[in-house]
Amino acid sequence: MAKLYFFYGAMNSGKTTRILQCEYNYKEQGMRAIILKPEVDTKGNDKIVSRIGSTKKVDYLIKPNENVFDLIINEYGHVDLILVDEAQFLTTRQVNQLMDIVIDLDIPVMCYGLRTDFKGNCFPGSQRLLAIAHELTEIKTICECGKKAMFNVRLIDGKVQTEGESVAIDGVGEVTYTVACAKCFRMKTKKKFDHGEIKYE
Numbered sequence: 001m002a003k004l005y006f007f008y009g010a011m012n013s014g015k016t017t018r019i020l021q022c023e024y025n026y027k028e029q030g031m032r033a034i035i036l037k038p039e040v041d042t043k044g045n046d047k048i049v050s051r052i053g054s055t056k057k058v059d060y061l062i063k064p065n066e067n068v069f070d071l072i073i074n075e076y077g078h079v080d081l082i083l084v085d086e087a088q089f090l091t092t093r094q095v096n097q098l099m100d101i102v103i104d105l106d107i108p109v110m111c112y113g114l115r116t117d118f119k120g121n122c123f124p125g126s127q128r129l130l131a132i133a134h135e136l137t138e139i140k141t142i143c144e145c146g147k148k149a150m151f152n153v154r155l156i157d158g159k160v161q162t163e164g165e166s167v168a169i170d171g172v173g174e175v176t177y178t179v180a181c182a183k184c185f186r187m188k189t190k191k192k193f194d195h196g197e198i199k200y201e
């Protein structure tokens with residue numbers, strides 16, 4: 001039986017590299033994997049860009065209100081695997097539609113994305129995937145102190161940001177990100193977790 005997978009981690013944890021490797025492996029076996037990406041992510045537009053420099057054009061950019069189940073039925077028919085990059089930007093409904101694809105079409109769906117935004121809050125897509133995916137796999141990366149990095153810290157001109165919109169794409173304008181463990185995230189943002197400022201909706 002097909003499953004819905006969520007591979008999550010902080011930025012720079014090698015998620016895109018894994019997608020490219022996975023797609024390649026399927027192709028070598030004579031199977032068809034397609035790569036989807038929510039359109040909101042403007043980094044590389046219709047390409048996915050891994051940190052080690054390889055790029056590939058995605059098969060389809062998902063629009064914010066698009067029904068992903070209908071998309072697969074109408075445009076692709078049967079594929080062997082669906083890979084979703086930047087899955088944190090999916091809507092709750094689109095994650096539900098991916099689950100319907102898994103159940104009704106028996107196609108495995110592997111989503112890759114961030115667990116939380118720069119304020120330490122779940123993105124809607126990640127929250128839904130963490131709730132319903134059959135399998136959760138953390139992709140680990142390392143904080144500068146050597147501990148496991150769990151959080152993303154937003155920088156503008158090198159200065160740590162604690163306010164702003166949830167979505168600001170890395171490398172667009174002066175926005176960059178770095179990763180941090182829980183302790184370093186608290187230190188860098190100067191916010192205690194139970195301070196009433198980091199809000200958990």
Ligand SMILES: [Zn+2]
Nearest residue numbers: 143145181184
């Ligand atoms: Zn640290």
